[in-house]
Amino acid sequence: MDVEFAPEDAAFREEVRSFIEENYPKHLIGKDRGDLSKEDFLAWHRILHTKGWVAPSWPEEFGGTNWTVTQKYIFNEESARFGTIPPLPFGVGMLGPVIYTFGNQEQKDWVLPGILSGDTWWCQGYSEPGAGSDLASLKTKAVLEGDEYVVNGHKIWTTLAQHADWMFCLVRTTSGDKRQDGISFLLIDMNTPGMEVRPIITIDGGHEVNEVFLTDVRVPAKNLVGEQDKGWTIAKFLLGNERSGIAGVARSKKAIDRLRDIARGELEDGEPLLNTADFSKKIAELEIDLTALEYTELRTLASESRGKGPGPESSILKIKGTEIQQRITELTMEAVGNYASPWVPAAEAGDNYLTIGPDASHGVSQTYFNNRKTSIYGGSNEIQRNIIAKMVLGL
Amino acid sequence: MDFSFTEEQTLLRNMVQSFVQDNYDFDTRMKIIRSEEGMSREIWQQFAELGLLAAPFSEELGGLDGGPIETMVIMEELARGLVVEPYMPTVVLCGGILNRHASKEQQETHLPSLIAGESIWALAYSEPQGRFNLADIVTSAKADGAGFVLNGTKAVVQGGPWADKLIVSARVSGGQRDQDGVSLFIVDKSAAGVSTQDYPTVDGGRACEVTLENVAVGADALIGEAGKGFAILDEAIDYGIGALSAEAVGHMKQLNDATVEYCKTRKQFGVAIGSFQVLQHRMVDMFMEYEQSVSMTYMVNMKLTESEAERKKAASGAKVQIGKSGRFVGQQAVQLHGGMGMTEELNVGHYFKRLTMIDTQFGNVDHHLKRFAAA
Amino acid sequence: MDLSYNSDDNAFRAEVKEFIAEAFTPDLQAEAARSKNGYISKQGHITWQKRLFEKGWAAPNWPAEHGGAGFTPTQKFIFTQEMDAAGAPHSIPFGLTMVAPVIMAFGSEEQKQRFLPDILATNVWWCQGYSEPGSGSDLASLQMKAEDKGDHYLCNGSKIWTSMAQHADWIFCLVRTAKTEKPQQGISFLLIEMNSPGVKVAPLVTLDGPAEGQQEINQVFFEDVKVPKENLIGEENKGWTYAKYLLEFERGNPYSAGLNRSLKKVKEMAAEIEANGDKLANDPDFARKATDLERQIMVMEATELRIFAEISAGQNIGPGSSSLLKTRGTEIQQDVSELAVEAIGQYGFPFVEDTLASTNEPDVGMDGAPMVVPGYFNKRKTTIYAGSNEIQRNIIAKAVLGL
Numbered sequence A: 001m002d003v004e005f006a007p008e009d010a011a012f013r014e015e016v017r018s019f020i021e022e023n024y025p026k027h028l029i030g031k032d033r034g035d036l037s038k039e040d041f042l043a044w045h046r047i048l049h050t051k052g053w054v055a056p057s058w059p060e061e062f063g064g065t066n067w068t069v070t071q072k073y074i075f076n077e078e079s080a081r082f083g084t085i086p087p088l089p090f091g092v093g094m095l096g097p098v099i100y101t102f103g104n105q106e107q108k109d110w111v112l113p114g115i116l117s118g119d120t121w122w123c124q125g126y127s128e129p130g131a132g133s134d135l136a137s138l139k140t141k142a143v144l145e146g147d148e149y150v151v152n153g154h155k156i157w158t159t160l161a162q163h164a165d166w167m168f169c170l171v172r173t174t175s176g177d178k179r180q181d182g183i184s185f186l187l188i189d190m191n192t193p194g195m196e197v198r199p200i201i202t203i204d205g206g207h208e209v210n211e212v213f214l215t216d217v218r219v220p221a222k223n224l225v226g227e228q229d230k231g232w233t234i235a236k237f238l239l240g241n242e243r244s245g246i247a248g249v250a251r252s253k254k255a256i257d258r259l260r261d262i263a264r265g266e267l268e269d270g271e272p273l274l275n276t277a278d279f280s281k282k283i284a285e286l287e288i289d290l291t292a293l294e295y296t297e298l299r300t301l302a303s304e305s306r307g308k309g310p311g312p313e314s315s316i317l318k319i320k321g322t323e324i325q326q327r328i329t330e331l332t333m334e335a336v337g338n339y340a341s342p343w344v345p346a347a348e349a350g351d352n353y354l355t356i357g358p359d360a361s362h363g364v365s366q367t368y369f370n371n372r373k374t375s376i377y378g379g380s381n382e383i384q385r386n387i388i389a390k391m392v393l394g395l
Numbered sequence B: 001m002d003f004s005f006t007e008e009q010t011l012l013r014n015m016v017q018s019f020v021q022d023n024y025d026f027d028t029r030m031k032i033i034r035s036e037e038g039m040s041r042e043i044w045q046q047f048a049e050l051g052l053l054a055a056p057f058s059e060e061l062g063g064l065d066g067g068p069i070e071t072m073v074i075m076e077e078l079a080r081g082l083v084v085e086p087y088m089p090t091v092v093l094c095g096g097i098l099n100r101h102a103s104k105e106q107q108e109t110h111l112p113s114l115i116a117g118e119s120i121w122a123l124a125y126s127e128p129q130g131r132f133n134l135a136d137i138v139t140s141a142k143a144d145g146a147g148f149v150l151n152g153t154k155a156v157v158q159g160g161p162w163a164d165k166l167i168v169s170a171r172v173s174g175g176q177r178d179q180d181g182v183s184l185f186i187v188d189k190s191a192a193g194v195s196t197q198d199y200p201t202v203d204g205g206r207a208c209e210v211t212l213e214n215v216a217v218g219a220d221a222l223i224g225e226a227g228k229g230f231a232i233l234d235e236a237i238d239y240g241i242g243a244l245s246a247e248a249v250g251h252m253k254q255l256n257d258a259t260v261e262y263c264k265t266r267k268q269f270g271v272a273i274g275s276f277q278v279l280q281h282r283m284v285d286m287f288m289e290y291e292q293s294v295s296m297t298y299m300v301n302m303k304l305t306e307s308e309a310e311r312k313k314a315a316s317g318a319k320v321q322i323g324k325s326g327r328f329v330g331q332q333a334v335q336l337h338g339g340m341g342m343t344e345e346l347n348v349g350h351y352f353k354r355l356t357m358i359d360t361q362f363g364n365v366d367h368h369l370k371r372f373a374a375a
Numbered sequence C: 001m002d003l004s005y006n007s008d009d010n011a012f013r014a015e016v017k018e019f020i021a022e023a024f025t026p027d028l029q030a031e032a033a034r035s036k037n038g039y040i041s042k043q044g045h046i047t048w049q050k051r052l053f054e055k056g057w058a059a060p061n062w063p064a065e066h067g068g069a070g071f072t073p074t075q076k077f078i079f080t081q082e083m084d085a086a087g088a089p090h091s092i093p094f095g096l097t098m099v100a101p102v103i104m105a106f107g108s109e110e111q112k113q114r115f116l117p118d119i120l121a122t123n124v125w126w127c128q129g130y131s132e133p134g135s136g137s138d139l140a141s142l143q144m145k146a147e148d149k150g151d152h153y154l155c156n157g158s159k160i161w162t163s164m165a166q167h168a169d170w171i172f173c174l175v176r177t178a179k180t181e182k183p184q185q186g187i188s189f190l191l192i193e194m195n196s197p198g199v200k201v202a203p204l205v206t207l208d209g210p211a212e213g214q215q216e217i218n219q220v221f222f223e224d225v226k227v228p229k230e231n232l233i234g235e236e237n238k239g240w241t242y243a244k245y246l247l248e249f250e251r252g253n254p255y256s257a258g259l260n261r262s263l264k265k266v267k268e269m270a271a272e273i274e275a276n277g278d279k280l281a282n283d284p285d286f287a288r289k290a291t292d293l294e295r296q297i298m299v300m301e302a303t304e305l306r307i308f309a310e311i312s313a314g315q316n317i318g319p320g321s322s323s324l325l326k327t328r329g330t331e332i333q334q335d336v337s338e339l340a341v342e343a344i345g346q347y348g349f350p351f352v353e354d355t356l357a358s359t360n361e362p363d364v365g366m367d368g369a370p371m372v373v374p375g376y377f378n379k380r381k382t383t384i385y386a387g388s389n390e391i392q393r394n395i396i397a398k399a400v401l402g403l
């Protein structure tokens, strides 16, 4: 039991902090809404890549950093404190580990560098209209014809597919007795004829997700990862990996700091809202819950650093982390009072759109609306509770 | 003790209901809110023809002599179609103030065109620094001859972009948060010195910031006695809460029905997701929130005409209830619809957004809990 | 839509108030105020119920032909409201509101003659023998056996959680008379005299720490108990129908008046308690919690008024309404009792076993403190019994939402 950082870790913290402060693109500071361009998403990614820090969780041989668990923690914390735009999860967080674990040498050589450099943008083609929580019921079909798979089907909720160069996709190659058995993991070039991306606008007005229609899409057989019909194992492995940083503690801390700033500026009967009994109590409660989550995460990390893999405890992190995020966005919206009402369109570069109300109020409602997604995706919070019930409580 | 509706009230409900069903489906609404103006003048005219704009006014002024219960019925049914046209600001808030407190001349001047659908009104009562305190007013009204000159900024005036006329709260005397010294003025939006900054709101409506720069109004613009406008405003907002509660109830009903229906049809793991007990109990909790909101909506609308203390307590009690219930029902409806709940394309998210903002409108849970305690 | 009562109702309310002022005497008030579990002494209950009987109000739910009060639905509502507002003891429900309606509806003429008058006058004390160790929410799985032995049934088994069985003269039981495929089908409704040979009552000690003899619940054991056949209600194997009929009477009660009273007591305590150099009642956090509860009770009342107005208008109170009342009413009850625990702070620690016993010693900390924490512990029961709140939600899901 030790929650103090060792001196070398403190030094590392300094190094990370000054690197971020010196190198983070100025024009992206404070940008955190869903109004980022493709280049915005990639700018910091590329800088991290140059530094060699883009994929701390990967093994060193594939481009990882060989950091200790504590160092990774520090890096996440500092990034969140500054409010950096982290590398997108689909390549670094999801596909990378799949490829270095299940891919062949050729795939490793071809896929991993593009992920690290940010030159290849990946999207995740798992969900389908009929297969959400029940992913194994997916129907997108891939039929092997010679050395090509011919893929037909329909993916949905595909995040940022509009920017994507490639998609990793779960497809059905055999319809067996056990639905999990006939699933395969395919890499598909978004430029292949027959791929069509249609936007889905979410309730915050953003274009974050898409539908992807696949019509007679021909995919080279060498784009199959692992064995045919064994894709479910890979999918499950990937979902397990999705957990890292899922609690979002550091980012929530920053969001609470921001909330506090806003509440300091907002007046209620001439007094800062922050000083009112009601509001300060709500923030205090949030902070306490966040501290409990932080220590739960630290406990998990500690057991991981002793060599245990991520267990079903990660479901707790997902549930509590997203609930806290949702409460913060809700309270932030509450803080700005009447100015939660104006719909402020995403500011475009060079846009001189006259804004309404205090700066802090811009987009807070949209952020709240958008954040409702967090208890739905990544395994909905109901599904996470089912997992805990089954795996932890043995129910 | 009687919670039943009269035959006329039931007829009124049926009429509004079928009007909304026939003329205000979801696609129509989306077209309207995406249009340049953000509302439909045609629909507004039809409201006038149906007599909806006349509902709460006395017969001698061309009204139908309805009361809060009629308004409640109308608001609930309009809510089911997420109607954006400014019934609340024009009829409930401004119309209500004119009806209860304006002089005979003022009523005769203004109500006929309001009832005919020829003028739209908005209540400019909140200010940038004022949060939810109706008395936190720095906009000034200086006596000038027989009339007044107004200066100041009003914040987030719902329906303001469509309005021809505003009722503006301004201070004739007293300190920034004194209740004494507040007056209400009828202001032509086209008057010299009135400027607005219009914008859409997150729940599909339109609002504006109103700047008043040396706006001169005559003595006939003042509603009630100078400096005694706070009580009128406070009461108007309580009437607004009565109507808003009905609106919230309408939204909740739609969401609960839609969610139950969705959970009965959406299949995952080979079964309807409605067979999972966690989701069943969630929907039961949504149902209970709805039922309790209905109770409070009835109660507040029956108590609006009681003593001031009773009215305030009922209004704030109801506002807290619909604020909490509305948020809960909205959030859970989205959650139980999964990804679909997140889409602009499905109506669920739009009810959710409106319910979210209903908590803020006229003061949120914290504000009204304190007011409840003080009443 | 109209919230006002008519003048008859107002006159009735005045009459109820007047009755309470006279009949709810200081000795009974003192007992009621010092109860941990809502019950007072056996003698106290009997005294109270006999006073109601003399007034003709012992049985608000009974039809007039059997000696019921003949209240209109509104009067019934007012009556309960006023009783709760005064904190008067609840009439023990097992005879008056549970078994009597079943006897009226399904009993023979002879059974009616035999049992109803004594129930009305509280000459006998009844208890309810439904639950068993293996059968709680799933009541139909009950096992207690009643074998047909010609002129009598031979009963073996055990009932559990039997409230106030230690005082009871009679118990009405659900027993299994046949093994059938559908468990509901082989159940019968039997009346058993508690002093029959083979009946044994063992107290169960609840969390609130009752003094000896004041326990709320018991386990009742039946060993070769002979029960005359004339004690069977209705037909053999039809008991489930009767039980379901009875369950209707367990719910659909108004809660708000009682809740308001409990909350008022908490607020009165908070007005006395020092916190940070001020009274606790003025602490913004505490005030907010109390205010929100007050508001929730107002919501409850509005819902009750709506529902009881429907009843007055001759409509049947649906399963959704009664389940909603039960669920919300008990949840708020628990919240109020929890707020009381918060209010008294460390004076929640001292434990007094027999709070009903008269003593000249003042309570440690403040008057009434010894009942607060036990009261909270005891109130946890309310979401478990009379159909747990989970079961109520199942009922709404099925009956109202069609899930």
Ligand SMILES: Cc1cc2nc3c(=O)[nH]c(=O)nc-3n(C[C@H](O)[C@H](O)[C@H](O)COP(=O)(O)OP(=O)(O)OC[C@H]3O[C@@H](n4cnc5c(N)ncnc54)[C@H](O)[C@@H]3O)c2cc1C
Residues within 6 Å of the ligand: A123, A124, A125, A126, A127, A129, A131, A132, A133, A134, A156, A157, A158, A159, A160, A208, A209, A373, A376, A377, A378, A379, A380, A381, A382, A383, A386, B266, B268, B269, B273, B276, B278, B279, B335, B336, B337, B338, B339, B340, B342
């Ligand atoms: C913004 C956003 C981005 C996304 N990005 C991607 C992406 O990039 N790639 C991708 O493949 N997918 C993505 N998803 C899809 C996401 O993974 C699914 O939405 C999620 O799996 C839920 O599926 P569903 O939407 O079909 O809801 P359903 O599975 O239909 O669930 C509906 C409701 O039922 C509940 N439910 C379902 N089963 C159970 C059960 N057994 N017990 C209790 N409750 C249950 C759910 O919790 C939910 O509340 C994204 C979703 C969103 C909202």
Ligand SMILES: Cc1cc2nc3c(=O)[nH]c(=O)nc-3n(C[C@H](O)[C@H](O)[C@H](O)COP(=O)(O)OP(=O)(O)OC[C@H]3O[C@@H](n4cnc5c(N)ncnc54)[C@H](O)[C@@H]3O)c2cc1C
Residues within 6 Å of the ligand: C127, C128, C129, C130, C131, C133, C135, C136, C137, C138, C160, C161, C162, C163, C164, C216, C217, C381, C384, C385, C386, C387, C388, C389, C390, C391, C394
């Ligand atoms: C103080 C007290 C007095 C009582 N007095 C009497 C009395 O006088 N006479 C009498 O006959 N009985 C009496 N009871 C018994 C009472 O009716 C039962 O306790 C009740 O029916 C619950 O049964 P159980 O305790 O066996 O719990 P169980 O039925 O075992 O329930 C345990 C938990 O599981 C939940 N649960 C069960 N089934 C479901 C389901 N299908 N879905 C979701 N959740 C479920 C319950 O809600 C509960 O939380 C009394 C109980 C108490 C606490």
